[in-house]
Amino acid sequence: MNKVVDNVGIAVEGIKDNMTLMLGGFGLCGIPENSISELVKIGVSGLTCISNNAGVDDFGLGLLLQNKQIKKMISSYVGENDEFERQMLSGELEVDLIPQGSLAERCRAGGAGIPAFYTPAGYGTEVAEGKEVRDFNGKPHILESALSADFAIVKAWKGDTEGNLVFKATARNFNPMMAMAGKITIAEVEELVPAEHLILMKFIRQEYSFNEYFKERALKRE
């Protein structure tokens, strides 16, 4: 099976209106920027996006927001985006803000076949409203459920033709968990190398299965 596609247009062509997407990245670090630009171009709408942040006004997910293609955001922090705040306060955009560690673990759980887990984060706050509370070792915890997505779109530093990935520094962030939690995962890589070049990662990352994959030169960020 050939996992490499020629361009970003082919990679995202399965993404349709009203789908749920996971997008890797923290701030503007390790975000699949070319895939996001392509989604703006093809104009899919009604999207539910699971991503730690929402980009800035003119970069990353901010571009999809400007274009009103996002129906709902599931994030932990959206402070860098004025358009986001405007759409949220006016009620145009549905927003689910959840603690960052819970978001990461919910993505991990989704990819790992764990339907739910207990965490102390958010107990006694509005995050806990409507959630089951249970004491473990005398400490209250809340039940959080796994997240999954129709497509996960991740960004990696290097990828090989078999879909093994290497992440650079803090550009790793949410990308590995999301890569596991998408029904289909698209990896945007800065450098595509032959399979034998990442043989070491094969042992570490062999659990990942990439159905679609493409090479696109990374745009230099500020």
Added chain:
Amino acid sequence: MGLDKTGIAKRIAQELRDGWYVNLGIGIPTLVANYIPQGIEVEFQSENGVLGMGPFPFEGDEDADLINAGKQTITTMKGASFFDSATSFAMIRGQHVQLTVLGAMEVSEKGDIANWKIPGKMVKGMGGAMDLVASADNIIVAMMHSNRAGVSKLLKSCSLPLTGVACVKKVVTDLAVLEINGGAFHLLERAPGVSVEEIQSKTEGRLVVHGDVPEMSL
């Protein structure tokens, strides 16, 4: 008069112990890294996925793929490690990070903290703060004693949406070092030149004063 932000950071730095892993929040807490006491080594964890954070890079040396939780470019120390966000919060939830320092808008005498949301005004999200305060054993809040309007931030109970309940054990402000225990703020130290009466008048929550309260040594 009281301390400035640098003074608060210097006082908190005295709490660091050799070998600790420490998570510093945005704002005053970040400054703590500048005042590590002589002869001890600590490693700074940033929840976006790095343990062993170093100083800010010189101009021209920035790497867009190497940032801290405040989205500033950073450097790393020898032996630093990188990991994904789930692993990072496993370190935090699993109590492998010995000290968390963060800012707050309000702290209550029961140890509740509010620092993420002002309804209808500021709704940016909690980021990693709820995970940090719910899990860390040793949390120090770094903040000014009163807000800009002169209203006490050390309260009987928080008025803003909570970040965590009964989790803060120590608060360092521009006026004092306080421990939270048994539903009260216990005054441990005064900032140089600040009287017990002034601290009392600027603390809305229950304040307990035991005997003579020493001045901080900075």
